[in-house]
Amino acid sequence: xxxxxxxxxxxxxxxxxxxxxxxxxxxxxxxxxxxxxxxxxxxxxxxxxxxxxxxxxxxxxxxxxxxxxxxxxxxxxxxxxxxxxxxxxxxxxxxxxxxxxxxxxxxxxxxxxxxxxxxxxxxxxxxxxxxxxxxxxxxxxxxxxxxxxxxxxxxxxxxxxxxxxxxxxxxxxxxxxxxxxxxxxxxxxxxxxxxxxxxxxxxxxxxxxxxxxxxxxxxxxxxxxxxxxxxxxxxxxxxxxxxxxxxxxxxxxxxxxxxxxxxxxx
Numbered sequence: 001x002x003x004x005x006x007x008x009x010x011x012x013x014x015x016x017x018x019x020x021x022x023x024x025x026x027x028x029x030x031x032x033x034x035x036x037x038x039x040x041x042x043x044x045x046x047x048x049x050x051x052x053x054x055x056x057x058x059x060x061x062x063x064x065x066x067x068x069x070x071x072x073x074x075x076x077x078x079x080x081x082x083x084x085x086x087x088x089x090x091x092x093x094x095x096x097x098x099x100x101x102x103x104x105x106x107x108x109x110x111x112x113x114x115x116x117x118x119x120x121x122x123x124x125x126x127x128x129x130x131x132x133x134x135x136x137x138x139x140x141x142x143x144x145x146x147x148x149x150x151x152x153x154x155x156x157x158x159x160x161x162x163x164x165x166x167x168x169x170x171x172x173x174x175x176x177x178x179x180x181x182x183x184x185x186x187x188x189x190x191x192x193x194x195x196x197x198x199x200x201x202x203x204x205x206x207x208x209x210x211x212x213x214x215x216x217x218x219x220x221x222x223x224x225x226x227x228x229x230x231x232x233x234x235x236x237x238x239x240x241x242x243x244x245x246x247x248x249x250x251x252x253x254x255x256x257x258x259x260x261x262x263x264x265x266x
Contacts, residue, residue, distance in 0.1 A: 067122050
């Protein structure tokens with residue numbers, strides 16, 4: 001079955017449906033960016049599509065960072081084969097809601113070992129010279145998982161409700177001071193980022209995605225597939241599509257409210 005590779009922005013719900021669990025160890029002034037799902041070394045039931053979910057905690061700190069997240073999936077125990085490269089430019093994202101979620105459905109319909117390998121890059125001030133300059137830095141993210149028949153079904157609310165710590169490779173923290181510097185001979189400003197003290201470890205596993213929000217993600221996937229060239233058998237009939245499209249349009253207006261961006265790629 002083949003579906004068109006295209007972006008879909010029809011995820012939704014209410015802000016109460018999506019929450020971040022913040023423990024005492026999480027410094028409230030640090031931006032935490034990481035892979036919320038899948039989880040490190042977990043095994044999931046074989047299915048057509050797997051959600052790849054990134055989360056930003058203290059997301060308002062990402063303003064002015066021109067944050068970019070990109071990733072691909074590696075296949076096999078030696079991770080030699082790569083596929084499903086995706087890139088999210090969050091320069092103009094609205095980070096007013098907490099947490100900010102980026103969800104991507106990927107076609108992973110074979111058994112085996114996989115790795116989500118990504119990178120996060122951001123703008124910052126370079127104050128090492130006589131004049132302040134704009135610089136860009138990046139950090140890598142990684143999560144290994146397995147797809148196997150008979151394993152646990154993908155249940156995002158259950159997985160994200162677990163009180164665990166993610167692997168140290170699944171996320172990063174940035175100490176964004178909130179200060180900016182003006183670049184000489186330019187209208188641009190750069191954000192001041194400093195090394196946190198004491199050192200802090202990211203934990204995207206604090207992000208909890210509730211049942212209603214997860215259902216909205218699944219509904220968005222189904223709606224997208226129904227618009228494809230070979231839609232599933234349970235898609236609405238032609239006469240029902242106009243009403244369905246109206247519902248989706250209304251739902252999409254809530255996407256900015258909960259800070260969720262959704263995509264589908266094959």
